[in-house]
Amino acid sequence: MSNILPVAFDGIAYGSWLFLMSAGLTLIYGVMRILNVAHGSLYALGAYAACSFASAWLNGGLPAAGSFGMLLLAAIVVGGLVGPLLERGLLQWMYGKDEVVLVLITYAVFLIMEDVIKLVWGVDSLLLPEPYALPGNFSLGGLAYPAYNLLLIGMALVTGLALVWALYRTRQGKLLLAVIHDREMSMAMGINVSRFYLATFTVGATLAALGGALTAPTVAVTPGIGVEVIVLAFAVVVIGGLGSLGGAALGALLVGLVRSATVRYWPEAELFSIYAVMAIVLIARPKGLFAAQEARKI
């Protein structure tokens, strides 16, 4: 029992972080049919912006607790600026292309952004330890845990619930569901689809940046941090079923728990286990756990 509790907690914390990353990815795929590789660069941008914003705040001698607000602000600024820029400037010309071609296009964007980040922030790693240490520790089964992880779990819960509420309980959300269901028919019904695409991409980008901003205090922010994250988020989204929000939540939890269990009992297999789960799920259910079946077209 004393073993299981920390493993479960670690798994849930890691899963929460994964959910923040993959919710945006799956949302964008569900609406726009784009598997967005540039999600990884938005994550990296969020992390870098969080470092800059929070450092500026702390260097200004302002109360340290406000640095959390700076993390959120960084995510909103990055998502609100870069998201629309990408969607309006590039992706809106690409709709209707093959899904694999869209992957390649966002891969190209990813490559470009990697270097943009290097040009803006340099190649040295940035550190931002304050917000992580600030909430202190709490004890769980005799082990000390950083309370920051609780914040992460809370953030994921809030985000998930907010997304579900917005999708199923608001007028705009229901319109978006109509767009997901049938793009052309909803256009015919007078829904401004291109506006929904812009909004979806911006929300997704903000979520990616939020994932990065909340990670920034826990790691050294270095060039290339988005590279690994993007394939992890892919794994989660594919496990859950592309385009399914509930699937992303379950996939994130599953991957989080599997990872923390392997790290505890068989540390050599950490990376292996995550992708093994993905491969097993795809073998058993080729379209993921929660994907809708599509009719074969002749």
Place this chain on the structure above:
Amino acid sequence: MKALAAAAVALALLIALALLAPQWLVFMAMLALAKGVVVLGLVVLMRTGLVSFGQGLYFGIGAYAAALLSHQWHIADAAVMLLAAAAAGGLIAALLGLLLARYRDIFFAMLSLALSMILYGLLVKSAALGSTDGFNLHARTFFGMAFASGMERRVFLIAGSACAVVAALMVHRLLGRHWGRLASAVRDNELRVSYLGASPYRVVYVNYLIAGALAGFGGALAALAVGHVDPETTYWTTSGEFVFIAILGGTQSIIAPFVAAAIFEALRTIASQYAPNVWQMSLGLAMLAIIMFQPAGLWSLAERWRRSA
């Protein structure tokens, strides 16, 4: 006949390059050739409409197979290494293909990515194989013949070129016939292909196998050039590089992968010298430009020029 003549000319040029060029150029040519062979396999796969984001799996298997031969069993013969690597790649592809050939589109891309990342995950954690650092390999002989140091690489380049040209010729033959038409048909409309009595599964499976064997061969050739292997060979960015080269060249010709790989390696060498921080950006911009303005790849430019002449 025309293809044979072109192959002979290409081989003669490559042999001349291997014998006369300075060492650094021989090294670069080996890497370009290695990647060209991998991309040739990818192009075969793309003819069926499938893009693999996991060719790094077979590239890595080939490289590690060659390196293990030298490291564990002290077999330092380049010919054995190249053949073993192609066989290893083909064998694993024959196994995984049974599964992967059922997948299409984005799911095929993602599952092949997952499989390559599984190998990556295994390699970085296996201390016996040097974890993230990898290990060195030495090849001293070719079919039992020993060479003066400095000549080795040149001989390996000639051998690699001969194999690559033969492979390209075979692929050209294969795609020019019934099989190639069938592959395009699978890409265009799979259901109709099965109604007409052919098996799309078999087409995809065999093309996947070819791609795997070619990538394994390419991996060994690259390992021979560098003299070192590490898990980076199986990482998704390596696979992404192959996809990039395939897009750059286009899928309509079997020479295009090699030309594109040569351009890619040359640009990378120049960029890493003069502009290491904007190298990826230029790659990305080039990729966007090709997808937008030249979706059939650079080769279609050459094609157009030839027609108008």
